Amino acid sequence: MEEPKQMLADKIRQFIEERLATKLEAFDKATEKKRKSALEEQLSEVEADIQTERTELLDKFKVDNWLTDAAKRAGQISMVTHAAKYTHSDTKSVSIYLPPNTEKSELDQRYLTSSSLVELVVDTTGNAAALDVAGLLKQDVDGKTLLDELIAGDDTTLTALATNPEQVEQWREGLKACLTSKALTSGQLSKQLYFPVEEDGNAYHLISPLYASSFSQAVYNKLTASFYSDKAKAIRQAKRSDKYHPEAQVAFPNIATQSFGGTKPQNISQLNTSRYGKGYLLSSQPPVWQQQAFIPAKGKYAFWREFDRRVWKKSKALRHYLEKVFPRTSIKEIRDQRAEFIDELMDECLLLAAEVQNQQEKAGWSAQSDLIDSERLWLDLYRTLIDEEFREEREKNDWQIDIANGFASWLNNVIGYNSDALFPGENEHGEWQRLLKRRLVRLKDDLEVMA
Numbered sequence: 001m002e003e004p005k006q007m008l009a010d011k012i013r014q015f016i017e018e019r020l021a022t023k024l025e026a027f028d029k030a031t032e033k034k035r036k037s038a039l040e041e042q043l044s045e046v047e048a049d050i051q052t053e054r055t056e057l058l059d060k061f062k063v064d065n066w067l068t069d070a071a072k073r074a075g076q077i078s079m080v081t082h083a084a085k086y087t088h089s090d091t092k093s094v095s096i097y098l099p100p101n102t103e104k105s106e107l108d109q110r111y112l113t114s115s116s117l118v119e120l121v122v123d124t125t126g127n128a129a130a131l132d133v134a135g136l137l138k139q140d141v142d143g144k145t146l147l148d149e150l151i152a153g154d155d156t157t158l159t160a161l162a163t164n165p166e167q168v169e170q171w172r173e174g175l176k177a178c179l180t181s182k183a184l185t186s187g188q189l190s191k192q193l194y195f196p197v198e199e200d201g202n203a204y205h206l207i208s209p210l211y212a213s214s215f216s217q218a219v220y221n222k223l224t225a226s227f228y229s230d231k232a233k234a235i236r237q238a239k240r241s242d243k244y245h246p247e248a249q250v251a252f253p254n255i256a257t258q259s260f261g262g263t264k265p266q267n268i269s270q271l272n273t274s275r276y277g278k279g280y281l282l283s284s285q286p287p288v289w290q291q292q293a294f295i296p297a298k299g300k301y302a303f304w305r306e307f308d309r310r311v312w313k314k315s316k317a318l319r320h321y322l323e324k325v326f327p328r329t330s331i332k333e334i335r336d337q338r339a340e341f342i343d344e345l346m347d348e349c350l351l352l353a354a355e356v357q358n359q360q361e362k363a364g365w366s367a368q369s370d371l372i373d374s375e376r377l378w379l380d381l382y383r384t385l386i387d388e389e390f391r392e393e394r395e396k397n398d399w400q401i402d403i404a405n406g407f408a409s410w411l412n413n414v415i416g417y418n419s420d421a422l423f424p425g426e427n428e429h430g431e432w433q434r435l436l437k438r439r440l441v442r443l444k445d446d447l448e449v450m451a
């Protein structure tokens with residue numbers, strides 16, 4: 001079995017050969033144009049120049065020559081995991097390389113961060129003309145790259161490619177320039193946080209947050225695979241066709257998209273270019289709780305208990321108002337204000353009833369409820385479609401006076417709660433009863449007209 005180090009050396013040779021092939025293709029197209037545009041008496045001179053240039057190109061892409069040149073240019077780029085230019089493309093802040101954390105603490109496991117990943121796809125910033133050096137450093141076998149070897153101080157692959165020890169040292173030191181920890185600086189175009197470290201506020205740390213590009217790439221890969229992979233497409237097709245598929249569908253709803261670099265994503269980083277300048281944000285919205293539909297089936301006073309729970313603030317406000325004006329003479333202003341409170345409470349009562357009545361899918365629920373007959377007839381509206389006897393009873397309208405009486409009794413108890421002096425008499429009870437009965441009749445007539 002071929003040694004992994006030797007396999008990586010062969011892969012690097014192949015990488016250089018592929019780059020040479022690309023250059024030769026472009027060179028041959030350009031030289032063909034030169035031949036066609038040259039005069040006949042110039043052909044021999046043009047051909048000589050072409051051969052010289054071709055020889056120079058082939059010599060440049062000899063493995064040891066190309067690696068020597070790459071080592072000289074490595075300092076023009078930075079291999080990073082957290083890049084500064086995502087904050088602003090012109091910032092002078094330094095980006096950093098943070099290797100994967102192999103010893104994860106309990107805190108690391110609680111939060112999803114770049115340290116949560118076993119492997120980090122390394123990003124590249126700097127001179128775009130030197131990105132081929134980044135391609136060299138990312139060549140890998142079984143997930144182990146040349147960059148990993150440089151970080152670990154392993155020269156095995158470089159030794160397999162070199163012709164002498166001096167070359168190995170030259171390449172190693174030159175290529176490591178892309179990892180050299182430059183002086184930590186934060187440019188004025190970057191975000192900065194002043195974090196106090198003493199109570200008197202005279203000392204602080206200056207924190208400059210950096211964009212976790214490698215982590216963003218992992219999120220991007222996960223999300224795009226969940227939508228564009230062949231398996232994801234097959235699952236969606238099965239769902240559209242209402243067919244079974246053994247795999248579960250994975251979806252990420254409510255995703256937000258960030259754009260970096262505008263029309264020139266390459267100004268930010270290499271990974272940003274591969275992501276077409278996009279970064280995805282998962283939704284962090286709190287869950288929206290959907291209240292379970294209310295059905296007053298449990299208990300004789302189930303409807304009135306729920307109604308009381310929903311309007312307790314309004315009923316309390318009415319009681320406090322009446323306590324405040326109680327010693328005064330009853331004038332129109334007081335009566336109008338009281339009538340407004342009571343109108344609002346009747347509205348809430350009818351709204352709650354409508355909420356129950358509109359649940360057509362649960363038609364007939366009242367047959368198993370503890371409610372009195374009049375409340376069953378009032379609230380289980382769609383039972384009339386499946387129960388002829390029930391429909392005939394409801395159309396008699398006898399239930400309306402019972403409902404109005406129930407509301408009047410509830411309202412009297414609310415107003416007179418802990419106050420015998422405020423407790424309404426028979427006249428007020430009759431007035432509340434009359435008002436709601438009139439609303440019930442009017443509402444029933446409106447519904448019949450709409451039907």
